Amino acid sequence: MHPKPDQYQELRDALRDLCKHYPDAYFRGIDAEGTYPEAFIDSLTEAGWLAAMIPQEYGGSGLGLTEASVIMEEVNRNGGNAGACHGQMYNMGTLLRHGSEAQKQAYLPRIASGELRLQSMAVTEPTTGTDTTKLRTTAVRKGDRYVINGQKVWISRVQHSDMMILLARTTPLADVQRRSDGMSVFLVDLHEAMGNGLSAQPIRNMVNHETNELFFDDLEIPEDNLIGEEGRGFKYILDGLNAERTLIAAECIGDAWWFLNKVVDYTSERTVFDRPIAQNQGVQFPIARSYVNTEAANLMRFRACELYDRNEHCGAEANMAKLLAADTSWEAANVCLQYHGGFGFAHEYDVERKFRETRLYQVAPVSTNLVLSYVAEHVLGLPRSF
Amino acid sequence: MKILVPVKRVVDYNVKVRVKADGSGVETANVKMSMNPFDEIAVEEAVRLKEKGVAEEVVVVSMGVSQCQETIRTALAMGGDRGILVETDDELEPLAVAKMLKGLAEKESPDMVILGKQAIDDDANQTGQMFAALMGWGQGTFASEVDIQDGSIQVTREIDGGAETVKLKLPAVVTTDLRLNEPRYAKLPNIMKAKKKQLDTLSPADLGVDTTPRLKTVKVAEPPKRQGGIKVADVAELVDKLKNEAKVI
Numbered sequence: 001m002h003p004k005p006d007q008y009q010e011l012r013d014a015l016r017d018l019c020k021h022y023p024d025a026y027f028r029g030i031d032a033e034g035t036y037p038e039a040f041i042d043s044l045t046e047a048g049w050l051a052a053m054i055p056q057e058y059g060g061s062g063l064g065l066t067e068a069s070v071i072m073e074e075v076n077r078n079g080g081n082a083g084a085c086h087g088q089m090y091n092m093g094t095l096l097r098h099g100s101e102a103q104k105q106a107y108l109p110r111i112a113s114g115e116l117r118l119q120s121m122a123v124t125e126p127t128t129g130t131d132t133t134k135l136r137t138t139a140v141r142k143g144d145r146y147v148i149n150g151q152k153v154w155i156s157r158v159q160h161s162d163m164m165i166l167l168a169r170t171t172p173l174a175d176v177q178r179r180s181d182g183m184s185v186f187l188v189d190l191h192e193a194m195g196n197g198l199s200a201q202p203i204r205n206m207v208n209h210e211t212n213e214l215f216f217d218d219l220e221i222p223e224d225n226l227i228g229e230e231g232r233g234f235k236y237i238l239d240g241l242n243a244e245r246t247l248i249a250a251e252c253i254g255d256a257w258w259f260l261n262k263v264v265d266y267t268s269e270r271t272v273f274d275r276p277i278a279q280n281q282g283v284q285f286p287i288a289r290s291y292v293n294t295e296a297a298n299l300m301r302f303r304a305c306e307l308y309d310r311n312e313h314c315g316a317e318a319n320m321a322k323l324l325a326a327d328t329s330w331e332a333a334n335v336c337l338q339y340h341g342g343f344g345f346a347h348e349y350d351v352e353r354k355f356r357e358t359r360l361y362q363v364a365p366v367s368t369n370l371v372l373s374y375v376a377e378h379v380l381g382l383p384r385s386f
Numbered sequence: 387m388k389i390l391v392p393v394k395r396v397v398d399y400n401v402k403v404r405v406k407a408d409g410s411g412v413e414t415a416n417v418k419m420s421m422n423p424f425d426e427i428a429v430e431e432a433v434r435l436k437e438k439g440v441a442e443e444v445v446v447v448s449m450g451v452s453q454c455q456e457t458i459r460t461a462l463a464m465g466g467d468r469g470i471l472v473e474t475d476d477e478l479e480p481l482a483v484a485k486m487l488k489g490l491a492e493k494e495s496p497d498m499v500i501l502g503k504q505a506i507d508d509d510a511n512q513t514g515q516m517f518a519a520l521m522g523w524g525q526g527t528f529a530s531e532v533d534i535q536d537g538s539i540q541v542t543r544e545i546d547g548g549a550e551t552v553k554l555k556l557p558a559v560v561t562t563d564l565r566l567n568e569p570r571y572a573k574l575p576n577i578m579k580a581k582k583k584q585l586d587t588l589s590p591a592d593l594g595v596d597t598t599p600r601l602k603t604v605k606v607a608e609p610p611k612r613q614g615g616i617k618v619a620d621v622a623e624l625v626d627k628l629k630n631e632a633k634v635i
Contacts, residue, residue, distance in 0.1 A: 005418075010456070010577060013420070014463070017571040048574035061578050 002257045002291075003077070003298070008070045015071060018043055019078035024350045027079055031208045031353050036160055041085050044075075045114035050088040054096070058104060059112030064309035065243055069250035069301065076254030079350065081357050083209055086251065087119035087157050090243040094121075094165050094185060098228035098236045103187070107163070119157035120164040121244075122188075122214060123237060126153045130370050131386070132167075133179040133234065137216060139168035139186065145220045146170075146186065148197070152214040154364075158200050159210055164188045167237050170230050185233035187225040196220075207356045242318040244365055246308060249301040249318075252325035255358040256294040259332035262351065263287055267339050283339055290332045297324035316379050323371040326361035333358050387497035387534070387556070388443045389432040391466065392487055393425040395450055395457040396507040409605050412507075421457045423569075424502025426464075427562040430569040431532060432500055433465035440534050441498075443467050447490055449483055451475055455585060462580035463572040469585040474597060482590070482597040484516035489593030491521060496557060498539065503528050503561040514561035524554035530565040 005012075022040045030037045044050055052068045054060025068089050075082040092111050095103060095118070110116040128134045137150025148168055158164065164187075171182030194200070197219030200212045228236055264287065267278035277283050304321040307314035333355045337344040344351040362368055376382045397403060398418040406413050421429075435441040446466040448454040451473070458469035472486050491499060504511035518525035526532070526541025530549065533540040543550045544563045572580075590597045618624045628635045 010459070011574075013460075014572040014574070014577055021571075046573075047571065048576075052574060056578075061574050063578075 015074040024079045051112035054112045058108035066305035072247045073250040073254035076251045077257045082251045086247050091118045094240045117161045118163040119161040122152040122155045122166045124154050137168045139170050144223050148216040148219040150216050155214050156211045158212045180234045182231050183233040184230045185227040185236050245318040245322040246304045249321035249325035252329035253298050255329040256332040259336035263336040286335045290335050293328040297328045300324050319371045319374050329358040387441050389441045390496035390499045391428050391432045391446050392501045393448050394422040394505045395419050395454045396422045405608050422502050422505045426569040427566050428500045429461045429464050430567045459580050462583045463577045471587045473587050476597045480510045480512035483513050485595045486593050487517045488520045500560040518559040525559040527561040528563040529560050530563050
């Protein structure tokens with residue numbers, strides 16, 4: 001079974017023990033009902049897995065993005081979908097890296113215990129996707145509060161969060177020197193905000209992913225909820241995006257292992273014309289190719305993790321890891337579906353569910369073309385296209 | 387009270403075991419190893435007794451190659467306090483293990499030793515009993531329930547006819563059966579803590595035990611491949627085949 005044992009085997013074994021309690025049928029049922037895997041996420045939380053990156057002094061395990069990525073990989077490798085919970089792993093990073101000591105004391109221990117779920121990050125808007133600096137949601141200071149107005153879209157896990165990270169413009173675009181200035185990050189208490197200036201509209205979608213449209217209408221939040229300095233929020237968010245992309249790369253690697261294990265087992269057993277179909281090189285080679293690509297993408301994923309954990313720039317590596325891993329999981333998904341034939345389309349084989357789930361990562365959290373654009377302009381220094 | 391929990395590193399129960407080409411044993415190279423599931427139940431029971439305040443210390447011991455440390459760490463992540471490995475590359479038979487356990491019991495003076503009723507690799511089902519005999523202690527084997535009372539343990543045993551309850555004076559030996567409990571899965575913070583817990587290493591010589599095997603393995607072979615069955619048309623044909631072909635009635 002892949003991946004092969006590595007230095008994180010102890011974590012992998014412990015996670016597989018936990019995941020054994022949540023077999024494919026569990027996730028199939030959650031998908032069919034369009035519900036949230038509460039019991040599974042509760043087990044992960046209770047066993048401390050989602051607090052891996054929170055320092056020990058705040059109640060977590062003080063591990064790096066590398067170990068966190070192994071956790072997410074294993075969730076997907078064992079048939080689950082870490083998209084339901086990866087926000088809890090990395091969103092607190094904004095608070096940890098840029099919050100005040102008082103904010104960290106107030107929230108991190110409760111996030112570590114799972115009492116507070118900080119699973120959402122509200123950046124994307126209907127009219128400004130990746131063009132983040134043009135976002136229109138504003139935060140205007142009024143006494144000791146900020147008043148928020150605007151709209152966000154594709155904001156995940158809001159229905160299963162207590163707190164949310166919000167990026168809003170505090171200084172109008174026209175008044176800043178650099179367009180990345182003038183945005184600020186806030187912590188929003190969702191229980192207080194809902195119905196008091198914030199409303200959420202769930203968006204039904206191709207995969208069972210809980211995501212929403214958010215409307216801010218004079219939502220007031222205390223000034224204490226500003227994270228870091230006013231106007232520097234965009235930089236804070238970028239760190240979080242690199243963590244998110246790298247974790248999602250690991251999830252794609254986990255998906256790829258799942259598809260590869262599944263297709264190797266199936267094609268070795270499925271007998272047509274008196275021999276297993278895997279005996280045909282026409283079947284073997286695409287599977288082998290997919291394996292090679294997965295191993296390669298996995299190296300870039302660990303490279304991105306390593307840089308992030310050393311606090312070095314990892315924008316290029318995080319983006320490249322996400323692109324390669326998403327491509328390889330999609331390739332593995334196609335191979336797996338193809339060689340399952342008609343059975344691949346049957347819900348009970350779980351291939352179609354994982355196929356839909358992993359397809360998302362060609363698009364989210366940053367689309368393949370925008371990764372290429374990043375590499376072209378920021379790594380290769382080609383002329384800017386936008 | 388102090389509890390000693392011996393654990394064995396075995397081929398993981400999910401692995402399809404393969405016999406070595408020369409018939410000398412089963413393949414263990416590049417095979418996933420983990421804690422014997424019955425021993426996991428023993429660790430769980432000991433940790434529960436500690437959580438209830440009945441036990442003060444849970445000492446986990448293992449014997450074998452240096453990788454047995456991983457097995458001990460797994461038990462420490464479940465809640466064991468410290469570990470001891472008797473390290474040797476030799477093949478260990480139940481009697482040698484029981485003798486080494488005796489050496490450890492004399493050093494550690496536990497009030498109870500709880501271990502799996504058997505290991506899933508050799509299915510010997512001997513170590514607990516041999517150890518109890520060497521110590522002259524009472525034994526409650528195949529336990530499905532353990533109840534610590536003042537100076538004694540009440541053990542409900544799974545026997546052929548149902549359940550038997552015995553009362554043992556402490557110190558005593560308990561071997562675990564499947565229904566005793568369901569082991570917990572390790573939590574991340576406890577895995578991290580387990581890395582820092584004390585783990586001492588001894589050698590069989592430190593305990594004065596000669597581990598030379600007394601048995602010789604003649605042959606290890608795969609079970610015969612299962613033959614396909616047949617369908618019979620009616621009861622008469624079935625009876626005829628049972629009588630004349632299978633000759634069982």
